[in-house]
Amino acid sequence: MKKKYQKLSDNSYSFVLTIPATLLTVVFIIVPIIQSLIMSFQKYGVKNIISGKPGTWNNFRNYTKLFESNQIPEAAYHTIWFVLFVIMFQFLIGMALALVLNKEFKGSRFFRSIMMTPWVVPTVISGLIWMWLFQPQYGFTKYFISILSFGQVTDLAILNNPRTALGGIAVAALWKQIPLTTLLLLAGLQNVPKSTLEAATIDGAGAIRRFFSIIIPYLAPVIKITISMAIIENFKQFPLFWTMTGGGPNGSTTNFAILSYREAFVSMNLGSGAAVTTMWMIMMIVIVGLYQKYFKVQDLS
Amino acid sequence: MRKILSVMLVVLACSATLFASGEKESGENGKTILKVANYALLESGYEQFWKDVEINFEADNPNVDIQWVTAPYGEIMNQVINMAGGGDKVDAIFSEIDWIPGFEDAGLAAPINDILPQSFLDDLYPDVMKAFEIDNKAYGVPLYISPYVLYYNKALFEKAGLDPNMPPKTYDEMLEMAKELSELKDSNGNKVYAFGQTTASVPVSGSSVNAMIFNFGGSVLDDNGNLSVDNKGFKDAISMLKKLDDYSYNPQNAKLKDLRNLFALEQLAMYYDQSWGFNGIQSINPDARNFAASAAPLTGGNGSGQSLLQSHCFILVDNGDARKDALSKFVQYVISADVLGDYLANLTPAYPAIKSMEGMEAIDNNPVLKGAAASASNVKAQPFIPQLKDINLELCTLAQAVTVGDEDVASAISDFKKRAQSKLSE
Numbered sequence: 001m002k003k004k005y006q007k008l009s010d011n012s013y014s015f016v017l018t019i020p021a022t023l024l025t026v027v028f029i030i031v032p033i034i035q036s037l038i039m040s041f042q043k044y045g046v047k048n049i050i051s052g053k054p055g056t057w058n059n060f061r062n063y064t065k066l067f068e069s070n071q072i073p074e075a076a077y078h079t080i081w082f083v084l085f086v087i088m089f090q091f092l093i094g095m096a097l098a099l100v101l102n103k104e105f106k107g108s109r110f111f112r113s114i115m116m117t118p119w120v121v122p123t124v125i126s127g128l129i130w131m132w133l134f135q136p137q138y139g140f141t142k143y144f145i146s147i148l149s150f151g152q153v154t155d156l157a158i159l160n161n162p163r164t165a166l167g168g169i170a171v172a173a174l175w176k177q178i179p180l181t182t183l184l185l186l187a188g189l190q191n192v193p194k195s196t197l198e199a200a201t202i203d204g205a206g207a208i209r210r211f212f213s214i215i216i217p218y219l220a221p222v223i224k225i226t227i228s229m230a231i232i233e234n235f236k237q238f239p240l241f242w243t244m245t246g247g248g249p250n251g252s253t254t255n256f257a258i259l260s261y262r263e264a265f266v267s268m269n270l271g272s273g274a275a276v277t278t279m280w281m282i283m284m285i286v287i288v289g290l291y292q293k294y295f296k297v298q299d300l301s
Numbered sequence: 302m303r304k305i306l307s308v309m310l311v312v313l314a315c316s317a318t319l320f321a322s323g324e325k326e327s328g329e330n331g332k333t334i335l336k337v338a339n340y341a342l343l344e345s346g347y348e349q350f351w352k353d354v355e356i357n358f359e360a361d362n363p364n365v366d367i368q369w370v371t372a373p374y375g376e377i378m379n380q381v382i383n384m385a386g387g388g389d390k391v392d393a394i395f396s397e398i399d400w401i402p403g404f405e406d407a408g409l410a411a412p413i414n415d416i417l418p419q420s421f422l423d424d425l426y427p428d429v430m431k432a433f434e435i436d437n438k439a440y441g442v443p444l445y446i447s448p449y450v451l452y453y454n455k456a457l458f459e460k461a462g463l464d465p466n467m468p469p470k471t472y473d474e475m476l477e478m479a480k481e482l483s484e485l486k487d488s489n490g491n492k493v494y495a496f497g498q499t500t501a502s503v504p505v506s507g508s509s510v511n512a513m514i515f516n517f518g519g520s521v522l523d524d525n526g527n528l529s530v531d532n533k534g535f536k537d538a539i540s541m542l543k544k545l546d547d548y549s550y551n552p553q554n555a556k557l558k559d560l561r562n563l564f565a566l567e568q569l570a571m572y573y574d575q576s577w578g579f580n581g582i583q584s585i586n587p588d589a590r591n592f593a594a595s596a597a598p599l600t601g602g603n604g605s606g607q608s609l610l611q612s613h614c615f616i617l618v619d620n621g622d623a624r625k626d627a628l629s630k631f632v633q634y635v636i637s638a639d640v641l642g643d644y645l646a647n648l649t650p651a652y653p654a655i656k657s658m659e660g661m662e663a664i665d666n667n668p669v670l671k672g673a674a675a676s677a678s679n680v681k682a683q684p685f686i687p688q689l690k691d692i693n694l695e696l697c698t699l700a701q702a703v704t705v706g707d708e709d710v711a712s713a714i715s716d717f718k719k720r721a722q723s724k725l726s727e
Contacts, residue, residue, distance in 0.1 A: 045407070046382050049382065050382070050385045050386055069719065136553065137563060160705055245502075248502035248697070249502070251698060
């Protein structure tokens with residue numbers, strides 16, 4: 001009887017301890033999501049915020065309008081293109097750097113420290129730095145390309161060209177995010193057992209074989225986390241887009257984040273902004289879900 | 302015991318989270334607090350003026366305490382709305398004329414004749430005040446006004462073999478002069494752009510494109526606020542933007558501040574700006590007064606060079622009698638010859654909006670603005686609709702489509718119509 005009472009007491013105690021976290025999750029995450037979902041089906045403007053009056057049902061107009069004007073498909077395309085481009089290069093460059101920095105050489109510690117600098121710089125500042133580097137009249141990139149091309153290319157304007165603007169922002173994102181990827185992969189690499197690598201070498205496995213058959217399987221959990229973080233980070237990327245192009249030129253860099261901000265806080269149509277956010281959230285859940293499902297981690301323990 | 306203590310701690314934390322609240326604001330010693338939202342305090346060149354306004358007004362009115370609400374230009378509207386949503390309404394917003402319909406639609410802007418005395422309202426130019434009206438009530442009180450003026454660099458004109466005292470009057474003349482001007486290089490060998498028209502993705506750029514459409518005698522909205530773009534002037538203006546881009550005369554996708562920068566660095570021969578943009582030029586290059594001059598907006602197609610009225614104004618909020626009274630005093634204090642006289646003559650070239658400042662020598666003969674003096678009366682107001690900001694942004698997208706997007710004018714206009722109509726139907 002005493003044991004049963006003790007178990008009940010422990011359960012109640014555990015339950016009480018989870019209350020603050022549950023409360024915070026419900027108040028600051030669940031309720032706003034539900035509120036946003038409801039708002040996305042309503043005509044809801046600034047007047048409603050100020051007067052405190054509820055929005056009015058507008059018959060899916062927020063969604064149909066965004067699809068009719070092609071804004072959602074375009075934003076989805078720009079978002080996915082950006083996420084895939086950045087993640088691919090982030091992983092390849094990050095892995096290459098991690099492999100280099102995993103070797104002990106003179107100055108390797110210094111390089112490991114200095115490499116983190118871009119990650120420490122606030123994202124808005126990174127955007128401003130790259131905007132000035134890409135500036136079409138007096139930016140460094142224009143000058144640099146002009147020298148590299150022996151004066152053949154003198155009017156490079158990466159952010160002003162709808163075909164290159166998204167790539168320009170991706171370069172800024174890579175500069176900012178590669179250090180963290182490298183750091184995480186480097187930490188993973190240092191946990192690959194040296195004895196296993198040595199045994200493989202003795203058995204005649206070459207560097208490529210060792211990389212794909214030993215290093216990658218051991219790194220898989222770290223890679224999975226690193227890529228998950230990168231997907232989320234780039235899916236919700238706003239400051240770089242807003243600072244560098246504001247969604248232009250000609251809408252070529254309008255991703256979900258920019259579209260929702262413009263609808264909600266520039267056009268002051270919060271219902272429409274909520275509709276974009278809902279579509280954005282659904283797409284992110286699907287992509288992260290698929291990634292988690294198909295990226296299997298082999299248990300090597 | 303430890304369990305009980307930790308449970309109590311949890312209960313305390315939850316209570317603090319749920320019942321935390323801000324404190325009520327009240328003025329010191331019974332002073333009336335006047336909250337004025339003003340982005341200009343964060344912009345170089347304006348900060349000292351507004352701080353002096355605060356000090357001098359409070360000295361004259363010891364019972365009023367001015368509290369500035371600041372945020373960058375692009376964020377001030379959201380700041381004011383967020384505050385109002387939380388029940389904390391500002392009393393006045395220093396704003397662009399284009400912001401009026403948004404604040405009126407949000408239920409924040411009050412008709413100015415509810416707050417200001419008739420004697421002061423009578424001093425405002427009636428023709429100007431028409432541009433601030435929604436349903437025959439004015440919702441903004443102008444500090445000063447201006448059309449988009451054409452700033453040009455006299456030194457570059459001379460260098461190109463052109464008469465620095467004969468700026469272009471029509472778009473055709475401008476294109477002729479642009480041929481010579483675009484051949485120039487600055488002292489560092491950088492290209493000199495002949496003509497600047499802002500087209501970046503910000504509402505003020507759309508408003509400037511709208512002014513250009515008026516230059517050609519075109520329209521964007523009719524008097525009832527409906528879309529009205531099937532006119533020659535609209536098409537001519539957009540075609541001109543494409544032509545300027547094809548000849549590389551216009552810096553692509555530039556914001557007004559980019560054009561001011563280029564003009565200050567003598568890499569831009571002429572460009573359209575609000576008259577007060579000169580302050581931005583001067584803060585980059587203090588010698589700009591030596592080479593900058595202004596001219597009336599250009600005439601194109603069947604148009605008469607009409608432009609869009611621009612203004613910095615106060616939007617007023619009704620926060621009860623005590624604050625209304627203090628607000629009325631504040632507005633009348635700022636919009637007066639004593640406060641604005643030097644400001645308009647030396648800091649921000651523009652035209653006064655009150656009759657009692659008529660004939661002020663320093664303003665009328667401002668060397669920078671003199672060339673554009675006649676243009677102040679050749680302006681047209683855009684009908685106020687809540688979606689004005691959206692329409693301006695769509696105009697930017699249209700301008701970008703025919704320039705950096707390389708689209709043909711007809712299909713770009715067709716896309717613009719669809720998007721603009723969709724915004725107007727909301």
